[in-house]
Amino acid sequence: MNKRRIVITGVGAVSPIGKSVPDMWNSIREGKSGIGPITQFDASNSPVKIAAEVKDFKPEEHGIDPKEARRMARFTQFLVGAANEAVKDAGLTREQLAEDTTGIVAGNGLAGMDILDETYNKYIEGGKRRVSPLAMPELIPNEACANVSIALGITGSAHTICTACASGTDAIGVALDSIRSGRLDVCLAGGSESGITEYSIKSFAGMHALTDKFNDAPEKASRPFDKDRSGFVMGEGGAVMVLEELEHAKARGAKIYAELAGYGASADAYHITSPRPGGETCAKAMIRAMKDAGIAPTDVDYYNAHGTSTHLNDLTETEMLKIALGEHAYKIKVSSTKSMTGHCVGAAGVIEAIISTLAIRDSFYPATINLDNPDEGCDLDYVPHKGVEGNIDVAVSASLGFGGHNGIVVIKKFRE
Numbered sequence: 001m002n003k004r005r006i007v008i009t010g011v012g013a014v015s016p017i018g019k020s021v022p023d024m025w026n027s028i029r030e031g032k033s034g035i036g037p038i039t040q041f042d043a044s045n046s047p048v049k050i051a052a053e054v055k056d057f058k059p060e061e062h063g064i065d066p067k068e069a070r071r072m073a074r075f076t077q078f079l080v081g082a083a084n085e086a087v088k089d090a091g092l093t094r095e096q097l098a099e100d101t102t103g104i105v106a107g108n109g110l111a112g113m114d115i116l117d118e119t120y121n122k123y124i125e126g127g128k129r130r131v132s133p134l135a136m137p138e139l140i141p142n143e144a145c146a147n148v149s150i151a152l153g154i155t156g157s158a159h160t161i162c163t164a165c166a167s168g169t170d171a172i173g174v175a176l177d178s179i180r181s182g183r184l185d186v187c188l189a190g191g192s193e194s195g196i197t198e199y200s201i202k203s204f205a206g207m208h209a210l211t212d213k214f215n216d217a218p219e220k221a222s223r224p225f226d227k228d229r230s231g232f233v234m235g236e237g238g239a240v241m242v243l244e245e246l247e248h249a250k251a252r253g254a255k256i257y258a259e260l261a262g263y264g265a266s267a268d269a270y271h272i273t274s275p276r277p278g279g280e281t282c283a284k285a286m287i288r289a290m291k292d293a294g295i296a297p298t299d300v301d302y303y304n305a306h307g308t309s310t311h312l313n314d315l316t317e318t319e320m321l322k323i324a325l326g327e328h329a330y331k332i333k334v335s336s337t338k339s340m341t342g343h344c345v346g347a348a349g350v351i352e353a354i355i356s357t358l359a360i361r362d363s364f365y366p367a368t369i370n371l372d373n374p375d376e377g378c379d380l381d382y383v384p385h386k387g388v389e390g391n392i393d394v395a396v397s398a399s400l401g402f403g404g405h406n407g408i409v410v411i412k413k414f415r416e
Helices: 022-030 072-090 115-124 135-140 143-151 164-180 198-206 246-249 279-295 311-330 346-361
Strands: 006-016 102-107 157-160 186-194 236-245 256-265 300-303 333-335 394-401 405-412
Touching: 006 022, 006 072, 006 164, 006 246, 022 102, 022 246, 022 300, 022 346, 072 115, 072 143, 072 186, 072 236, 102 164, 102 346, 115 135, 135 143, 135 405, 143 157, 143 186, 164 186, 164 236, 164 256, 164 346, 164 394, 164 405, 186 346, 236 246, 236 346, 246 300, 256 279, 256 346, 279 311, 279 394, 279 405, 300 346, 311 394, 346 405
Parallel strands: 102 157, 102 186, 300 333, 300 394
Antiparallel strands: 006 236, 006 256, 186 236, 256 405, 394 405
């Protein structure tokens, strides 16, 4: 049976390196870091004093009513803002969004950490009378997706995916399958996160997941595949892709960025935070994604890595590529754009899928900045320091989450 073809017709993003897709993409092309000192709380007594924040975010500049914004956690505001940009970019009308065959799937890993921090502190200070009745509906994971559904009038379906760092990529995969199945013709696939709070940062620091070695040089802190990497940098943001069945997109005259050709997933079944050594289980996700897309390993041109800048991830991911692609792993270009954006957790997969889509469109391989000395075993072409021009027919974007959640999507240059 022939699969329905799915294309990408709109994109939106609020990120540490740009509060719109054009701004974000310009920063990627320039190799610009979005990492700096933490401003969202007093980090003077924290071992980690840096993060990749979305600076000067004003909800009203992203189509969000200020009154409604006050009832949204930060991760929700990011997703609604990105969705507004994506829908406008796709040229979808309110009538089209309201159709029964339009839906949304969104991923996040931490949800309303800002509300959790604020509410807990108020509870300790003043007891239950100080707790806002809106606290729970603001902080639970589904509220970002729900608010997009409410704001845009999407009634076809609204689902939330929570698979840690793989949440955004898995949301894209679920959206893809929803359209392929015929249940939907259009689906927004998004991810959002806002985990730069005192409790969150100190919790991740306590498990030695975040780097505390570059507080005085934030722009150098995220250094995937480098021998001096020492942990990831917390990021935040929101991103949305509009996915659409090909004939539906053509019938309404939509512009097409690229084709979303395949998705694959696997589970390590190994450890709550560490990837299974050797890369074999996450390689299964990539092999499944390539099979789903109908491509061979030799068709892959670019791989946007999970590339967190942690010792275990970067080595395991390199080993995974060698298993999935064989000798062709040495012929492709690999980069981790987290070297610029930090790790945006639930938003990361969609941000990176959008970057991969634009890399295809503009024939540009993004860089891995800060890669001064590749670590032993990290011996692929990671596009160090500066991006390079070059044709890309097939890009693969990967997310490998805490708990062993592995999600991978394949994006192809669109051809009739």
